[in-house]
Amino acid sequence: MQPLRPVLAGPEGSKKRLFNVDRHVGMAVAGLLADARSLADIAREEASNFRSNFGYNIPLKHLADRMAMYVYAYTLHSTIRPFGCKFMLGSYSVNDGAQLYVIDPSGVSYSYWGCAIGKARQAAKTEIEKLQMKEMTCCDVAKEVAIIIYIVHDEVKGKAFELELS
Structure with a gap:
């Protein structure tokens, strides 16, 4: 149920x-x-x-x-x-x-x-610092950001998760 x-x-x-x-x-x-x-x-x-x-x-x-x-x-x-x-x-x-x-x-x-704000911002900032953004295209950065969001998302809470990119 x-x-x-x-x-x-x-x-x-x-x-x-x-x-x-x-x-x-x-x-x-x-x-x-x-x-x-x-x-x-x-x-x-x-x-x-x-x-x-x-x-x-x-x-x-x-x-x-x-x-x-x-x-x-x-x-x-x-x-x-x-x-x-x-x-x-x-x-x-x-x-x-x-x-x-x-x-x-x-x-x-x-x-x-x-930068990252909200829950898990410290873990996200750590992942962002690993990226070489000046050498990446905008599409590549967007893909990496989506991956970072999925990495730092806390699945234990069981809340619905919706990723929105704009």
Whole structure:
């Protein structure tokens, strides 16, 4: 007999953790999903406002700094709670190449070549450090990342596992 799904669990695939922020920016999150959706909406608004004001896509460094300031502002006052999620912003452009920023719930922004967030992040970071990413194509890196996710996944918990690449 299979366990019943809780009624409040929502439909299959409703707990997506990857978001499109702009034409050239994607966002991956770990932590509270409601906070993540709120931050994804703020990031979309920032990118849209930048494009309408300046006429070109927002640079990822600028978006990461704006989002870090926004998240940091929620740590300053005791009347509002801080965001309960950590998120990555990734982008590729012809001029700047591939970029990756991670924003902590404290409002600190870091730039990385490769990083992992969420459960088993330390094991995933160890596997990422073994890769020679500068010598690999994008398709090869995507395949290796999928393999790393499968390696570090904890099968003992028995939770449903869905791999989403974007």
